[in-house]
Amino acid sequence: MSNMKDDLLFLTPDQKQFFDSNGYLMMKSLYSPSEVACMREQFHHLITHTENRPKNMSYSFMEPAEGYAVDSFNPKNVVGMMDHVLANDYWFDHFTDPKVVATMVDLLGPNIDFHNGKVRNKPPGFVCTQSWHQDWPYECHTQPDLAAAITYLDDTDFEAGATEVLPGSHLKGEWQTFDGHRIADDAVPEDAGVMLSAKAGDVAIIHVQVVHRAGHNYTNTARHAIINEYKTAETIDQWNNRCALAGLPLARSRKLLMPRVYSPASQSKSM
Ligand SMILES: O=C(O)CCC(=O)C(=O)O
Secondary structure, three states: OOOHHHHOOOOOHHHHHHHHHHOEEEEOOOOOHHHHHHHHHHHHHHHHOOOOOOOOOEEEEOOOOOOOOOOOOOOOOEEEEEOHHHOOHHHHHHHOOHHHHHHHHHHHOOOEEEEEEEEEOEOOOOOOOOOOEOOHHHOOEOOOOEEEEEEEOOOEOOOEOOEEEOOOHHHHOOOOOOOOOEOOHHHOOOOOOEEEOEOOOOEEEEEOOOOEEOOOEOOOOOEOEEEEEEEEOOOOEOOOOOOOOOOOEEEEOOEEOOOOOOOHHHHHHHO
């Protein structure tokens, strides 16, 4: 009989058990302070040099909120991006990070594909209108075998837009929505949500059917996060996923497939 620990590439059995029961997993300090510093430098370039990017990449900007200063780290108030994975080799290596892909193998199964990549920022005064939701209606597949990895680039606590999750809600399948996506506040038991208080370098894994929401940012410091999503090779897209590199094979039979491609030399071409 196999020992479960030997079957895991990266996680501990407790971490896997926690994810299976709760539908989320907070991985503290997945990136070291020096890795975070490098990531923030790359990210600053991504959100300040918004011109002449591959046409598939898109940015959205937030009007400065009344009563809040614009954060000099994000002077254009970039609130979102799609397909940042096309920006350069650094961001390619980020979504193919062996630690994250191995985590997905441990949580979802031996064959993992990329699903999509985006940026979700919370500039000062950001108000989240998305409310409680599952990612599922946005990315329907034949089976709910997908998960998102949210990489936090800043300390992100309650008053700064922390992600909130409803533990175990993925076990109830698809929740009823009032507009195809959003779940009514009164369908979620009061005080049942868990606030994911994050430090820069933490990564939260969110199951596609766990009910969650982003918070508002009541501070003058922008909060930045990258969301990469992954799926098993076996689950088939029913949503018509046109996102960049969708379906790229990342692991087969628990073997990670992607080489590291970033080097400072390749960076000089794209920064
Ligand atoms: O930004 C966050 O904290 C969560 C984002 C989210 O809920 C989503 O993109 O589905």
